[in-house]
Amino acid sequence: MNEERRKYTRYKCLLPAVILMAEGRDKLIKRTSVHDFSRGGLKLVVKFISLEQGSNLDLKLYIPEKELNATLKAEIAWKKFDDNKIELGLKIIDMEEEKKNEILNWIALLEPETNSR
Numbered sequence: 001m002n003e004e005r006r007k008y009t010r011y012k013c014l015l016p017a018v019i020l021m022a023e024g025r026d027k028l029i030k031r032t033s034v035h036d037f038s039r040g041g042l043k044l045v046v047k048f049i050s051l052e053q054g055s056n057l058d059l060k061l062y063i064p065e066k067e068l069n070a071t072l073k074a075e076i077a078w079k080k081f082d083d084n085k086i087e088l089g090l091k092i093i094d095m096e097e098e099k100k101n102e103i104l105n106w107i108a109l110l111e112p113e114t115n116s117r
Helices: 097-110
Strands: 011-022 025-037 041-046 056-063 068-082 085-095
Touching (some): 011 097, 025 097, 041 068, 056 085, 056 097, 085 097
Antiparallel strands (some): 011 025, 011 056, 041 085, 068 085
């Protein structure tokens, strides 16, 4: 039986993002998207890029509707292949708390009934 290990409520979303740096390689501009977000982490979906579990990356998130962008540092906690894409579970290492709260509040208002722990 697989026990849920998340500490924080996970909110489904679809936010555009760009990988700024991964595994020590900068200028890695890779368009991607965030498919869920929580106080402690997020799920990132990427295509055709090889990133290893345990690696760190810098990410920039966008919320066009709010004209908001936020950067964060994260560690790849898990990875899984699904069709032609790779899903990455990221643990947030460093992110401005005010931006994190603003994103969480905005996502929670969208469809609170679809969000779960």
